[in-house]
Amino acid sequence: MMLCTSTTQRPSWSYLLTVLTAAALVWGLLVAPGTAPIASAEPVQQSANATVVAAGGSHTCALMPSGTAKCWGYNGSGRLGDGTTTDRVTPVDVVGISGATALTAGGSQTCALMPGGTAKCWGYNWNGELGDSTTTDRVTPVDVVGISGATALAAGHNHTCALMPSGTAKCWGYNYNGRLGDGTITRRLTPVDVVGISGATALTAGGSHTCALMPGGTAKCWGLNSAGQLGDSTTTDRLTPVDVVGISGATALATGRDHTCALMASGTAKCWGANSGRLGDGTYANRSTPVDVRGLSGATALTAGGSHTCALMPGGAAKCWGTNSSGELGDGTTSDRVTQVDVVGLSGATALTGPSLHTCALMPGGGAKCWGLNFSGQLGDGTTGTRSTPVDVVGLGGGTVPGDPGDPEPEPEPDPDCNKTYFVGVRGSGEGPQDKSLEQYEQAPGDPTYLTPRDGLGGPIGDVHTAFLSQVASDASNLDPVHLRTVAYPAIPVDTNPLNFPTYVPAYLRSVEVGASQLTRALNAIKGECADARVVLAGYSQGADVINAVMADAHTGGSMLEQVEKIVVIGDPSHRPNRAENVGNWWTLGSANGHGATSAIANNDTFAFKDAHPGLVSSICAIGDLVCDTSSAQVHLEAAGVGPHGMYSALTMACPVVKDSSGGPAWQYSTTCAAQILIEGLGYTPSTRQGGLHADQMIAQAGTHILASVVAAVGIGKRVTNLKALFTKKPTAPATRIADIADPIVAADSIEVGTFPVDKSGTAIIEFDVPNVPVGEYELNLVGDDGRVYRTPIYVTDQPTGSNLLMFVVEGSTPDVPPTTEPTDPGEEPGGSAGGSSDLFGS
Numbered sequence: 138m139m140l141c142t143s144t145t146q147r148p149s150w151s152y153l154l155t156v157l158t159a160a161a162l163v164w165g166l167l168v169a170p171g172t173a174p175i176a177s178a179e180p181v182q183q184s185a186n187a188t189v190v191a192a193g194g195s196h197t198c199a200l201m202p203s204g205t206a207k208c209w210g211y212n213g214s215g216r217l218g219d220g221t222t223t224d225r226v227t228p229v230d231v232v233g234i235s236g237a238t239a240l241t242a243g244g245s246q247t248c249a250l251m252p253g254g255t256a257k258c259w260g261y262n263w264n265g266e267l268g269d270s271t272t273t274d275r276v277t278p279v280d281v282v283g284i285s286g287a288t289a290l291a292a293g294h295n296h297t298c299a300l301m302p303s304g305t306a307k308c309w310g311y312n313y314n315g316r317l318g319d320g321t322i323t324r325r326l327t328p329v330d331v332v333g334i335s336g337a338t339a340l341t342a343g344g345s346h347t348c349a350l351m352p353g354g355t356a357k358c359w360g361l362n363s364a365g366q367l368g369d370s371t372t373t374d375r376l377t378p379v380d381v382v383g384i385s386g387a388t389a390l391a392t393g394r395d396h397t398c399a400l401m402a403s404g405t406a407k408c409w410g411a412n413s414g415r416l417g418d419g420t421y422a423n424r425s426t427p428v429d430v431r432g433l434s435g436a437t438a439l440t441a442g443g444s445h446t447c448a449l450m451p452g453g454a455a456k457c458w459g460t461n462s463s464g465e466l467g468d469g470t471t472s473d474r475v476t477q478v479d480v481v482g483l484s485g486a487t488a489l490t491g492p493s494l495h496t497c498a499l500m501p502g503g504g505a506k507c508w509g510l511n512f513s514g515q516l517g518d519g520t521t522g523t524r525s526t527p528v529d530v531v532g533l534g535g536g537t538v539p540g541d542p543g544d545p546e547p548e549p550e551p552d553p554d555c556n557k558t559y560f561v562g563v564r565g566s567g568e569g570p571q572d573k574s575l576e577q578y579e580q581a582p583g584d585p586t587y588l589t590p591r592d593g594l595g596g597p598i599g600d601v602h603t604a605f606l607s608q609v610a611s612d613a614s615n616l617d618p619v620h621l622r623t624v625a626y627p628a629i630p631v632d633t634n635p636l637n638f639p640t641y642v643p644a645y646l647r648s649v650e651v652g653a654s655q656l657t658r659a660l661n662a663i664k665g666e667c668a669d670a671r672v673v674l675a676g677y678s679q680g681a682d683v684i685n686a687v688m689a690d691a692h693t694g695g696s697m698l699e700q701v702e703k704i705v706v707i708g709d710p711s712h713r714p715n716r717a718e719n720v721g722n723w724w725t726l727g728s729a730n731g732h733g734a735t736s737a738i739a740n741n742d743t744f745a746f747k748d749a750h751p752g753l754v755s756s757i758c759a760i761g762d763l764v765c766d767t768s769s770a771q772v773h774l775e776a777a778g779v780g781p782h783g784m785y786s787a788l789t790m791a792c793p794v795v796k797d798s799s800g801g802p803a804w805q806y807s808t809t810c811a812a813q814i815l816i817e818g819l820g821y822t823p824s825t826r827q828g829g830l831h832a833d834q835m836i837a838q839a840g841t842h843i844l845a846s847v848v849a850a851v852g853i854g855k856r857v858t859n860l861k862a863l864f865t866k867k868p869t870a871p872a873t874r875i876a877d878i879a880d881p882i883v884a885a886d887s888i889e890v891g892t893f894p895v896d897k898s899g900t901a902i903i904e905f906d907v908p909n910v911p912v913g914e915y916e917l918n919l920v921g922d923d924g925r926v927y928r929t930p931i932y933v934t935d936q937p938t939g940s941n942l943l944m945f946v947v948e949g950s951t952p953d954v955p956p957t958t959e960p961t962d963p964g965e966e967p968g969g970s971a972g973g974s975s976d977l978f979g980s
Contacts, residue, residue: 186503186534192492193242193292195513195654199228199505199533204236206249209530210515213653213690215276216245216260222276222690224657226514226521227531231259232277242492243292243342245650249278254286256299263646263740264295265326266310272326274742276693281309282327293342294394294643299328304336306349313639315376316345316360322376322639331359332377343392343441345643354387355380356399363640364395365425366410372425374639381409382426393441394493394576399427400439406430406448408441414475415446415459421475430458431476440491443580447496448477453485455498462581463494464525465509471525480508481526494580498527504534512582512658557667558609558616558819560602561659562623563652564595565678565708566645567630575627575644578651585658586622593623597677597707597808600786604812604826605673613821616671622659626652628679645679645735652683653690660687660697673815674704677785678764681706681756682735685743688754692746703818704754705811707785711739712765718747718754720793720814731766733758755814757807759788795825837907839933856956857895857921862903864888867914867930887918895921907933924957 187199187207196210196217207228208217215222218231231247234257239250245261257278258267265272268281284307287299296310296317307328308317315322318331334357337349346360346367357378358367365372368381384407387399396410407427408416417430433456436448445459445466456477457466464471467480483506486498495509495516506527507516514521517530570592573583587593594602602621609616627648632641663670676684684706691698712719712733733739747754758765791802792810794817803825805813813823865887890905903919912935919927 187499187505188503189240190488190490190497190499190505190530191240191242191247192490192495192497192507192515193247194244194493195495195510195515196242196247197490197492197495197497197507197515197517197530198231198240198242198247199530200237200240200249202503204234204238206231206234206237206240207533208242208247209517211513211654213650213657213686214245214261214274215693216242216247218247218259218277220276222693224513226519227517228533233257234278239290241290241292241297243297244294244493246292246295246297248281248290248292248297250287250290254284254288254302256281256284256287256290258297261295263738264311264324266292266295266297268297268309268327270326272738272741274689274693274740283307284328289340291340291342291347293347293392294344295646296342296347298331298340298342298347300337300340300349304334304338306331306334306337306340308342308347311643313643314345314361314374316342316347318347318359318377320376333357334378339390341390341392341397343397344394344443346392346395346397348381348390348392348397349378350387350390354385354402356384356387356390357381358397361395361640362425364411364423366392366395366397368397368409368425368427370426383407384427389439391439391441391446393446394443396441396446398430398439398441398446400436400448404433404435404437406433406436406439408446411444413444413460414473415441415444417446417458417476419475433477438489440489440496442491442496443493444576445491445496447480447489447491449486449489449498453483453487453498453501455480455483455486455489457491457496460580462577463510463523465491465494465496467496467508467526469526483527497530500534502534505530510581513654556669556671557620558618559620559622559663559667559670559672560605560815561656561663561672561674562590562594562598562602562621563626563656563674563676563680563683564593564598564623564628565676565680566628568595568628568677571628571630572625573627575629575648575651578627579647582651582655583625585625585655585662587625590621590623593625594621595628595677595680597785598623598675598680600806600808601675601705601707601811601815604806604809605815607826608812608816608821608823612824613816613819616819616821622663624652624656624659624680624683626655626683628652649679649682649686652680653686656683656687657690657697660700664700670700671819672701673818674698674701675707675811675815676704676709677707678710681709682711685709685711685739688746689740689742692742692749701753703815705757705814706754707757707807707811708762708765709733709756709758710735710764711743712736712756712758713739713744716744716747716756717751718756720755720757720790720810733765734763734767736767753818755811755818757785757790757811759785759790759807795823797825837931837933839907839912839935840909841907842905856923857925859892859894859922860901860903860927861892861920861922862890862905863918863920864890864905864908864910864931865916865918866910867916890917907931921952921956924954925952926954928953 189200191198198208200206209225209228212222212224219229220232234249236252237249241248246266247260248258259275259278262272262274269279270282284299286302289300291298298308309325309328312322312324319329320332336352339350341348348358359375359378362372362374369379370382384399386402389400391398396415398408400406409424409427412421412423418428419431435451438449440447447455447457458474458477461471461473468478469481485501488499490497497507508524508527511521511523518528519531629648710733713736785807788807789804790807792805793802794813795803797803809826816823888908893901893903895901915931915933917929917931
């Protein structure tokens with residue numbers, strides 16, 4: 138990302154990414170020529186068309202002579218500022234911007250410097266990167282709170298900074314690793330002062346770090362330092378600025394995702410941080426102090442991207458080096474380079490910006506050329522074809538769409554008579570295939586869906602798909618064949634080590650952003666194939682958050698979900714209790730009382746979308762699933778980590794869309810219920826599944842070990858210290874008192890399988906071997922020492938059930954047989970409500 142300078146008549150800008158949203162990482166500043174090598178960071182007003190081009194993660198913007206702005210490319214969360222979330226392959230006007238003096242584009246947000254040194258921002262705002270004191274995404278510009286007199290702006294991965302008079306600085310947004318420089322890791326929704334910065338002449342914001350150019354051409358950096366990108370000879374994160382070792386006489390700085398470069402007075406350059414060729418020293422080794430870019434001389438400006446770096450050369454030519462998977466080096470190949478290569482056909486350029494995986498150049502007359510990744514139209518040439526050599530941006534300086542033998546075939550016109558059914562699945566965290574790293578996906582996401590769709594289903598969604606096909610065959614045969622699509626995205630594994638959270642959480646959000654971009658592309662492709670497609674969407678765990686991100690984008694104006702008729706999410710990390718989309722009651726699974734792991738930072742536009750589309754979304758969250766029900770942490774401590782998050786295919790729940798013989802909800806496997814919900818969403822009546830699962834019963838194989846069944850009983854910790862487990866042949870008439878269970882004549886076949894302690898929270902861990910009994914219907918009766926009984930039906934089979942992790946819920950406030958001693962606490966059960974208590978655990 139390029140540096141922002143402090144000149145007032147030539148303000149400047151930088152880059153951003155979030156989500157937590159985005160499919161790209163580091164962006165740069167593009168400006169017109171100025172005085173000295175720092176000119177690439179200084180916009181200079183020109184007589185026609187663009188005066189500045191600023192490239193973000195997967196979008197690009199241009200400042201126009203009148204101070205208006207145009208943007209193009211990916212428009213998730215409204216980062217193009219045109220009042221929609223629709224991607225644009227050519228420039229569109231930003232609403233409400235006039236008189237702007239500089240632009241900066243980040244991963245998912247864009248900002249403009251306004252007269253008087255105020256600022257406006259728009260786009261993604263999950264972490265407050267827009268600085269308007271909220272976390273609400275904005276599809277048109279809003280004022281940054283408390284900024285006046287700023288001389289430059291710089292937008293990073295998911296934070297934004299402003300250079301202030303006297304060379305101080307303010308930053309806002311995401312703050313893991315200390316990238317805001319205020320001495321904390323607390324996110325900030327409005328600007329805060331950077332500690333210890335005074336006299337700075339320019340700012341530049343990278344992926345998770347920030348740097349300032351200081352008097353005498355020295356430099357200070359702060360934030361994430363995992364690859365040495367702060368240049369202080371360590372890999373220790375810094376919450377306040379530290380000196381870059383060995384830098385003096387620099388005229389400009391440029392920050393990439395996790396590397397930094399300095400332009401030196403002689404036109405040479407030094408770089409440090411993550412390498413893979415982007416440092417240009419001829420090696421792949423990371424560097425925690427600056428090293429010379431080999432063979433570079435005469436450069437007038439630098440820009441740093443996700444994994445590459447470029448230099449503006451005399452005569453307006455350019456050289457680039459580093460990763461080249463999407464053609465971002467512009468040399469006509471996709472070969473990585475550890476030393477610089479010439480950008481093909483570029484001459485007369487006045488500035489460069491190289492954000493993540495695409496690079497742009499400002500041309501004489503206000504035109505622009507771009508090259509590299511183009512899946513959302515960020516090159517602005519009217520296509521979504523990736524380019525390995527520069528192409529004109531349409532509508533800037535007379536740019537027209539060039540012919541390119543590498544262009545993709547034109548998108549086929551959708552068949553107006555098509556009526557296909559699509560099942561789109563989004564797998565969960567850590568599920569295969571783990572085919573590419575997060576960085577590789579960000580650099581070159583490739584096709585939005587897997588070539589072999591079942592490869593990307595994962596476990597729970599794979600079972601939902603199988604059950605869905607079974608329902609189609611029996612209840613909706615006219616939907617056949619069902620076309621399967623699975624979203625290709627990182628689905629990074631969970632890291633539960635708290636020490637790693639500062640790096641894991643941002644990576645998780647980036648993975649979700651890549652997934653959201655890929656899902657949007659997949660849905661758009663379906664729309665292109667079939668005008669009347671009927672789409673059902675299912676996501677598990679991280680895949681649920683991917684769907685949540687797309688719903689948030691759709692709420693702010695996107696049309697990507699217009700063909701989706703039903704959505705089911707399982708184990709949703711953004712789950713919130715007491716909402717209409719939650720399936721079932723807490724004691725029947727599917728509607729846990731707690732908040733999900735990412736609920737606190739979930740985008741409120743997701744919930745606004747659900748509220749605006751009642752019945753479209755159904756959410757299944759098992760009590761005890763720590764991912765979607767953080768109130769169940771005690772269960773995990775008690776059960777030594779055995780929890781239901783990965784067991785939805787074995788968990789049963791009372792499914793509201795199918796009925797048992799009594800007319801009530803039939804008990805089904807959770808993944809089967811999810812499929813039945815999808816079928817109902819398409820307007821069909823699903824059928825109850827028998828065979829392996831008997832309605833209203835759990836199923837277990839004789840002789841198998843039940844690993845961890847967790848019982849939660851509201852308040853019983855005050856009255857019950859133990860639960861005795863009796864495995865009993867199902868009687869012809871249900872017992873109504875404890876004597877019936879204990880009667881040796883009635884319960885002659887009862888087998889005691891253990892006695893289990895109940896802790897003060899009312900949690901008991903039940904672990905036992907299923908007796909070697911004949912196939913048939915049985916009950917597990919849990920008898921409290923106060924006489925109460927909880928009864929769970931179990932069907933015993935002699936066939937393998939696919940899992941020996943039998944999980945069930947006991948609703949503690951309404952025992953099947955009441956206590957023989959009435960409770961003394963009037964607020965205690967029996968008959969109490971489950972309510973919203975944080976210690977309601979069960980699985």
